[in-house]
Structures are given as C-alpha cells and as structure tokens.
Amino acid sequence: MSAMWQLLLVMIERLGIIISVAFIITRLKFIRNLIEKQEISKAHKISVIVIFGLFGIIGTYTGLTINVEDASISRTVLEVREGEAIANSRVIGVVVAGLLGGWTVGLGAGVIAGVHRSLLGGFTGLACGLSAIISGLIAAYFYKKNNDSNDIVSIKTALVVGMLAEAVQMGLILLMARPYDQAFRLVESIGIPMIIANGIGTAIFILIIRNVVHEEVKMGSLQAQKALKLADLTLKYLRSGLTKQTAQPTCEILLKEIKVASVSVTDKEKVLAFVGAGEDHHVNNDEIKTEATKRVLKHGELVIANPDEIKCKYKNCVLGAAVIAPLKIKEETIGTLKFYFKSEKEISPTIVELSKGLSTLLSHQLELSEVDRHLELAKQAEIKALQAQVSPHFLFNALNTIVALIRTDPMKARKLLISLSHYFRQNLAGTTATETTLEDELKHVKAYLEIEQARFSDKLTVDYDIDENILFYKIPPMTLQPLVENAIKHGVKQMTDDCVILIQIKEARQKVTITIKDNGIGIPKDRLLEIGQEKVASETGTGIGLYNVNRRLQMMYGEEAILKIESEFNQGSRISFTIGKSKEKVKNEQ
Numbered sequence: 001m002s003a004m005w006q007l008l009l010v011m012i013e014r015l016g017i018i019i020s021v022a023f024i025i026t027r028l029k030f031i032r033n034l035i036e037k038q039e040i041s042k043a044h045k046i047s048v049i050v051i052f053g054l055f056g057i058i059g060t061y062t063g064l065t066i067n068v069e070d071a072s073i074s075r076t077v078l079e080v081r082e083g084e085a086i087a088n089s090r091v092i093g094v095v096v097a098g099l100l101g102g103w104t105v106g107l108g109a110g111v112i113a114g115v116h117r118s119l120l121g122g123f124t125g126l127a128c129g130l131s132a133i134i135s136g137l138i139a140a141y142f143y144k145k146n147n148d149s150n151d152i153v154s155i156k157t158a159l160v161v162g163m164l165a166e167a168v169q170m171g172l173i174l175l176m177a178r179p180y181d182q183a184f185r186l187v188e189s190i191g192i193p194m195i196i197a198n199g200i201g202t203a204i205f206i207l208i209i210r211n212v213v214h215e216e217v218k219m220g221s222l223q224a225q226k227a228l229k230l231a232d233l234t235l236k237y238l239r240s241g242l243t244k245q246t247a248q249p250t251c252e253i254l255l256k257e258i259k260v261a262s263v264s265v266t267d268k269e270k271v272l273a274f275v276g277a278g279e280d281h282h283v284n285n286d287e288i289k290t291e292a293t294k295r296v297l298k299h300g301e302l303v304i305a306n307p308d309e310i311k312c313k314y315k316n317c318v319l320g321a322a323v324i325a326p327l328k329i330k331e332e333t334i335g336t337l338k339f340y341f342k343s344e345k346e347i348s349p350t351i352v353e354l355s356k357g358l359s360t361l362l363s364h365q366l367e368l369s370e371v372d373r374h375l376e377l378a379k380q381a382e383i384k385a386l387q388a389q390v391s392p393h394f395l396f397n398a399l400n401t402i403v404a405l406i407r408t409d410p411m412k413a414r415k416l417l418i419s420l421s422h423y424f425r426q427n428l429a430g431t432t433a434t435e436t437t438l439e440d441e442l443k444h445v446k447a448y449l450e451i452e453q454a455r456f457s458d459k460l461t462v463d464y465d466i467d468e469n470i471l472f473y474k475i476p477p478m479t480l481q482p483l484v485e486n487a488i489k490h491g492v493k494q495m496t497d498d499c500v501i502l503i504q505i506k507e508a509r510q511k512v513t514i515t516i517k518d519n520g521i522g523i524p525k526d527r528l529l530e531i532g533q534e535k536v537a538s539e540t541g542t543g544i545g546l547y548n549v550n551r552r553l554q555m556m557y558g559e560e561a562i563l564k565i566e567s568e569f570n571q572g573s574r575i576s577f578t579i580g581k582s583k584e585k586v587k588n589e590q
Contacts, residue, residue, distance in 0.1 A: 017062055017089075021055055022208040034101050048101055049108030055093030056113025056132060060120070063088025066190060068182045080122035083182065085173075087190045090117060090128075091135050091165045092201040098139025099146075099153045099161065099206065106143070110136030124186065127176040131169035138165050152210050155203050162202025166195045227354060230257055231361035238365040242327065242335050244284065247272035250362075254339075258354070261319060262340035265327075268297055276340065281314040292324055293336055300326045300333040302356055304347060318342050323352060325359030329367050337362060398423075398451050405454060416451050423447035435556075438505060438512075439471035445480045445503070452488055459497045460488070465504040473512045475579060476552045483516040483575050486546055491520025491573055515576040523567035546575075553577055 025031050034040055034048055063086045065074035080086060094113050098106025110133040118129030142161050146153050170191045177183035233253045237246040247265040251273045255263045262276030266288055274282045288294060292305035305322040312319060321344040327335040337359050341347055398420050405413040423444060453460050484501060492499035504515040546563065553561040557579050567573040 017058065019204065019208060021058070021093075022205045023212070025051065025055075026209055026212045034105075045101070045105065046108075049097070049105055050112065052093050052097035052101075052105065052109035053112025055096075056090045056109060057116050059090035059093055060086060060088050060113070060117055063090070066186065068186050080120045080125065082121075082123060084122050085124045085186050085190070086117075086120075086122070086128070087194055089198055089201050090132060091169065091198050092162065092205060094132050094135045095139040095158075095162050095165050095198075095202050096205050098136045099143050099158060099202075100209075102143045103137060103140035106136030106140040107133065108136075110134070123179075123182060124173050124177045127172040128169060130176070131165075131172045134168055134172075135165035138168065152213065153206060155207050155210070158206035159199045159203040163195050163199030166198040167191075170195070226257070227357040227361055230254060230358060231365065233257075234362065235365055238362055239369050241369040242267055242272070242366055244272050248275070248284075251275040254358070258339065258351075260339045260351075261342050262338075264338040264340070265335060266293060266338070267335045268333075272335070277342075278312070278314070278317055278319050278340070281312075281317065290322075290324075292322070293338065296324045296326050296336050297333050300328060300331075302326065302352070302359070304344075304352070306344060320344065321347055323347060323355045325355045326363075327359060327366060328363045329370055334366065395424075398448075401451050401454060412454060416454055419447045419450045435474040436477045437471060438473045438475060438514075441475060441477070441480050442466070442471070442503075444478065445484055448481050448484065449501075452485075456488075456499060459495070460492065460499045460501070463500065463502045465502065465506070467505060467507050470505065470507045470512055473579070475514070476549075476556055479549055479552070480514065480516070482546065482549050486575070487516050487518035487520065487573065490523070491518035494521060495519075511578050511580055513576055513578045515574060517572065517574045519572040522569045522571055523565070523573055524569070528565060528567055553579070 028051075031048060031051070034044075040048070065080065066072075066085050066087055067074075067083060068085065069083050090113050094106065094110045097109035114129035114132030116129075117132060118125045122128075139161050142153065142157055146157070170187045173183050173187055174180075177186075230253065234250045237249050240246050242265075251263040251265055252275050254260075255275050260276070262274065262278055262282070264274040264282070265272050269288060271282070271284055271286045271288065273284055288297075290305065290310060292303045292309040296303050302323065302325045305324055307320045310319060310322060319340045319342065321341045323339045323341075325337045326333045327337055337355070339351065339355055398416075402413050402416050402420065405416060449462055453462070480503070484503065487501050488499075492501065498519070500519045502515070502517040504513075504517065506513050506515075546565075550563045553563065561577055561579050564576050565573065566575075
C-alpha cells in the first residue's frame with residue numbers, strides 16, 4: 001500500500017512539466033483561437049494535433065518504468081522490455097486535446113501518442129496504445145456536450161474525464177495484456193495512483209488555461225474601461241472637431257492617464273499638439289516628417305514605428321519608438337494619434353490594443369462633431385426658411401394698405417412707402433443673422449405700426465412700457481412684428497373704436513419678458529391650444545405667423561422660451577415669452 005502512495009506522490013511531482021507545457025501552449029495564437037472556439041485553418045489544426053500528440057509522447061517519457069516481476073521502479077523510460085510497463089501521464093495531453101478541439105484533434109493526438117507507445121513495446125504496449133486513441137474520443141464526447149457554451153470546459157469535467165480515460169486504460173490492460181496475472185498485478189499496483197494523478201493533471205492543465213484566458217479577458221475589460229474613461233474626458237474637446245485648440249487638452253489628458261513618454265495629435269499635414277518628453281524640439285504646427293505617420297495617413301492602419309522611422313534630428317532625443325493610430329471620419333483618415341516611448345520594449349500588446357480602442361473612440365467623437373456641425377447648418381437653414389415665410393406675409397398686408405391710401409392721401413402713402421422701405425431694409429439685414437437686438441426689433445415694429453395705424457385712422461392706440469436699459473437683449477429677427485400683427489388682425493381689427501395694443505418689455509433676474517397685449521375679441525378656446533403649435537388655417541390668414549415665431553424661439557432658446565398665450569372671449573389676448581440675457585451683455589456688466 002505504501003508503494004502505491006509513493007508512486008502517486010512521484011507522479012504528482014512530475015506534473016510540474018504539465019504546468020510548463022500548458023503555459024507555453026497558451027502563448028500560441030492558433031491554440032488561443034482553438035481555446036476560444038474560433039475557426040482555425042487546416043494547417044493550424046494539424047499543428048495543434050501534432051503539438052498535443054507530442055505532449056502525450058512527453059508524458060510517456062516522463063513516466064516511471066514498472067517491472068511487474070520484481071516490483072522494481074525505474075525513474076527513466078528509455079525502452080520497455082518484456083514484463084515491464086510504464087506509469088505515465090500520456091493520457092493528459094490526449095484528453096486535453098479532445099476537450100479543447102473535439103474529435104479530430106482528440107483522435108489525431110491519440111493516434112500519435114498511441115502509435116508511439118505501441119512501438120515502445122512491453123506486454124501492455126498494444127493495450128496502452130489503443131487506450132490513448134479511445135481517450136481522445138472520450139474527451140471529444142464531453143467537448144461536444146460543452147460545445148453550446150462559449151466557455152472552456154469546467155475543471156470538474158476535466159478531472160472526471162481524465163480519471164475516466166485512465167480507468168479505461170486500466171480496463172484495456174486487463175482485457176488485452178497477457179499473461180493475465182502480470183496484467184492484474186500491474187493494474188493492482190498502479191491503477192489507483194494513475195487514475196488519481198492523471199485526473200488531477202488534466203484538471204490542472206485546464207485550470208491554467210482558464211486562468212490565463214480569464215486574466216486576459218479581465219485585462220481587456222480594464223483597458224476598455226480606461227479607453228471609455230479617456231473618451232469621456234476628451235469628449236467636450238473633440239466634439240468641437242480636430243483643431244489646435246482641441247488637440248492640446250486632449251494630449252494633456254492622455255499623457256496624464258497613460259504611461260507613455262509623449263502624446264501627439266496631427267491632422268493630414270501638421271502636428272496640432274505635442275505633449276511630454278521631447279516637446280522642447282517637437283514643436284506644434286510643424287510639418288509631418290515621420291514616414292510612419294504618412295503611411296498611417298495614406299493607408300488608415302495602425303503602425304508601430306521604430307527609431308529609424310521616427311528620424312528625430314535632435315541628437316539627445318529620448319524618443320525611440322511610437323504607436324501611431326489613425327483618426328477617421330467615416331472611412332477617411334483625417335489625422336493621427338501618436339503615443340511615444342523611449343524604446344520598443346515598452347510597447348506591450350496591451351498598449352497596442354488600447355491605442356486601437358482609443359483611436360476608434362476618438363474617431364467616433366470627431367464624427368459626432370461633424371454631425372453637430374451639419375445639424376447646426378440645417379438648423380440655421382430652417383431658421384432662414386422660417387424668416388422668409390414671414391416676409392411675404394407682411395408685405396401683402398402692407399401693400400394693400402398703401403394701395404388704399406394712394407387714392408385718398410398720396411402724401412401719407414409716400415410716407416408709408418418710406419416706412420415700408422425702412423422696414424424691409426431691416427428685414428433684409430435680419431436674413432443674414434439669427435439674432436438682433438431689441439432696439440432694432442422695436443424699430444422694425446414701429447415701421448410696421450405706422451402702416452397699420454394709417455389703416456385704422458384714429459381708432460388704434462399703441463402703448464409702450466419698456467425698460468430702456470435692456471435694449472441690448474438679443475432675440476430672433478422678426479419676432480415682435482408677427483405678434484403685433486396677430487393682435488391687430490385677429491384681435492382688434494373687427495372693433496369700431498378704442499383699439500389698444502400694449503407692447504411691454506421688462507427685465508427680471510437676468511431674463512427679459514416680452515408681452516404683446518390687446519383688448520380685442522379674444523381667441524376661441526378650441527383654437528387656443530393649437531395656435532403657435534401648428535399652422536392653423538383661418539379665413540383671414542395663412543396661420544403661419546405665430547407658428548414660425550414659436551418655432552424659432554424654441555429652436556434658438558429651448559422649451560422655456562415658447563409662446564405663452566392667454567385669452568378670454570371679448571376681453572382681449574395676451575401673448576408673452578421669456579428669454580435669457582445675452583452672454584455679451586452679462587460679460588459687459590460683470
């Protein structure tokens with residue numbers, strides 16, 4: 001019994017070889033692809049079969065030679081004479097091959113290791129050779145059961161399969177090896193130690209693979225989190241586009257967060273920013289000289305530059321290598337992101353992957369800046385279109401008034417034409433800007449009212465309640481006139497006398513409230529909710545005036561600036577809106 005446990009301890013001791021082999025195997029890319037259940041080429045699959053087959057052969061040679069006749073044990077395996085057998089870990093390589101690669105890999109590795117064992121001889125040679133092949137197929141069966149999961153086979157499964165494969169080998173020895181009494185004594189002495197040792201060895205092999213893979217996944221996750229953090233920190237800068245003003249703070253953030261010697265950002269022609277070691281002679285706004293950078297700009301692929309490619313003319317420059325990644329908008333490369341190092345040894349695979357991830361995230365930010373720019377252009381175009389809709393609406397009313405006055409009072413008609421000319425001069429100026437001052441807007445309204453008061457003769461009174469010191473406030477051009485026009489046309493037009501319009505502009509808490517009030521017939525309740533929110537057709541107008549004003553206020557100042565409309569039947573209407581003080585005015589006051 002003591003000999004059995006001694007044998008077990010010796011075999012477990014020799015499992016250290018397994019740890020070394022497992023670590024080396026996880027370094028090979030095609031083995032990693034196999035582990036992660038990715039497609040591999042036929043050539044790589046053959047390589048995997050050969051590697052695990054050789055691992056099985058190593059397991060044979062690192063075993064112990066057992067002489068059944070005198071129960072002696074030799075720690076070296078050079079040849080197997082008649083009456084001798086081998087206590088070994090051959091099954092581990094074959095089982096792991098089947099668990100990771102399925103039946104083709106398991107069977108292939110089993111054939112290589114099994115044929116080799118058969119050729120070594122000994123009374124158990126044929127049984128052990130056949131058991132190696134069967135072990136590969138047993139492991140492949142468990143691979144298929146686990147195939148639906150993207151995870152590596154569990155340690156518990158590896159332990160069970162390793163022990164099962166070795167138990168099958170013991171069974172085949174009893175069935176095939178002759179003389180039977182020698183086979184029986186052999187299994188009795190080495191069976192339990194080999195079943196336990198090979199089960200533990202298989203579990204250790206899979207444990208190492210799982211730990212290495214999971215550790216790299218964890219590192220990848222940490223790098224992804226870091227990349228997202230850096231993308232978040234640089235978002236407010238690169239969202240404005242790729243310029244000198246945005247590149248400098250971006251480089252400073254990246255240098256602070258990543259262990260590199262220097263960081264640089266370029267556009268297609270020049271260095272926009274350079275921060276870190278060497279910034280005394282790597283000057284911003286320099287022409288791009290590095291051939292590697294030009295290659296990245298041309299092909300849009302990441303490049304690792306060596307000292308010869310950097311070609312710094314400064315003799316004492318400490319920069320000896322760089323990772324250069326493209327910055328793209330859609331498929332066009334518009335610049336580069338460069339991480340500099342003192343030597344190529346400092347460039348790890350993690351840094352390369354981080355560089356790829358960051359260049360992708362920063363490129364997305366630059367794409368968003370383009371989207372923002374196009375949205376702003378579209379917004380300005382819509383504002384101009386809305387302003388253009390207002391102008392002919394007023395023009396038709398003004399011309400009708402003047403046409404009527406030409407017959408009765410030509411001199412007054414002449415004055416009104418001058419007012420109309422002044423109005424449209426202001427209107428044309430307004431089409432080239434999205435904001436105007438309250439002072440200019442009031443002039444606009446007064447020019448309009450001169451025409452309308454001529455139509456109403458003496459029955460229209462306009463009152464002004466204005467804080468003169470807030471005429472610096474900015475509002476969209478042609479905002480007040482449509483509101484005043486609405487008050488006249490739909491409020492007081494049907495009244496015979498005492499028509500009153502109040503224009504009120506008041507300041508409170510760095511905001512200005514503009515109110516247009518009339519004492520007209522009011523707005524029906526069924527229309528009150530629709531006015532300003534959509535184009536409301538009526539017998540007396542197109543319904544676009546208030547809608548356009550409300551739309552422009554909403555686009556330029558947000559929901560808080562939308563029109564507030566109050567009205568009661570035969571008690572008039574009140575339309576108001578509130579906007580914030582212009583930034584220029586606040587700055588001047590401070």
